[in-house]
Amino acid sequence: MKQAQVIKPGILQFAEIPDPTSRVLEDHEILLQIHTIGICGGDIHVMHGQHPFVTYPVIQGHEYGASVLAVGKHVTKVKPGDKATARPQLVCGNCPPCRKGRYNVCQNLRVQGFQAPGAAQKHFVVPEDRIIRVDNSLSYDDIAMIEPCAVGAHASSKTDLEGKNVVVTGAGTIGNLVAQFVQARGAKRVLITDVSDFRLRKAQECGIKYIANTAQERFEDAIKRVFGDELFQVGFEVSGAQPCITDLVANIEKGCDIVLVGVFSKPPFVDLAVVDEHEITIKGSMMYKHEDFELAGRLLSKGEINVKPLVTQRFSFDDFAEAYQLIDNNREICMKIIINL
């Protein structure tokens, strides 16, 4: 069986590995057939040698759409023929956060596709506790999007949104999904910002009503245009760009929450005097928990989250490496690239 491996930065190659169909499954194991794999920013960092926490070779594939081929004798959550995906987090279960149920910030966290082998191969075995059974009406593209959707589901669970005005900075795949979950959870008005018209158009195609290109319109003017005197009560930073966190801190209503999702490549400047004086709460949001995956699957099947406009390109498994060439040359117009197996 062929497995795609990033053997060192810039080089993706196929290796021949044993096919797990030839071994007996443990009682709680599930054999999946992988149909689609999504590529995200984290994968691109691995490919460019810019991921601080991996050692090569890296076997990618942490967001995927699969079907169940076979199950161990005690598996009850899925049966052969079901569509599924799985949460890629390997957690220790023993550290203080794990013992408090906060395994998404496990002190010994390893993520498949980064610090542990991912699913970039035809057949892949996962344990039942991380499986997500999904509605069979979902496409394998949609199922591969459950992982990034779960990031949005988790971030949007970090603060109360009912009736609030919300700004999401950054309209990449993750910002877009955060904004969609924020809308689904009952926010009043949601404004998404970016410096790319392409990405803002995608946001509108996904049903996010208010957009602002902050390369062309001042942030202060955009929030005035959208919220009038009401200002905004929640901010989500999903760009990793300094101007965004600066704008959110400077303009959010006093006493309100900012949730950080974007990863900053260098430590950002945050005016803590304003955070203090305005009693702003800044919260981190790291990946997701199992219930976020399940909510993502449910809202996708109900059509409350629209991921179709986000799939911008697709490649066959054999052409996996070409996907990265395209990304290198066309970063702005590449949102979710799907690899079809």
Ligand SMILES: NC(=O)c1ccc[n+]([C@@H]2O[C@H](COP(=O)([O-])OP(=O)(O)OC[C@H]3O[C@@H](n4cnc5c(N)ncnc54)[C@H](O)[C@@H]3O)[C@@H](O)[C@H]2O)c1
């Ligand atoms: N916390 C988590 O669990 C988690 C999970 C996945 C991704 N992330 C992070 O979330 C961020 C977004 O991920 P993505 O895949 O959507 O990345 P992306 O690079 O596709 O999106 C970032 C967007 O920010 C926009 N941007 C850049 N400068 C801006 C500015 N000054 N104002 C407004 N927008 C600006 C870019 O044009 C781009 O559309 C990344 O930093 C990623 O590492 C965090």
Ligand SMILES: [Zn+2]
């Ligand atoms: Zn991802």
Ligand SMILES: [Zn+2]
């Ligand atoms: Zn742990």
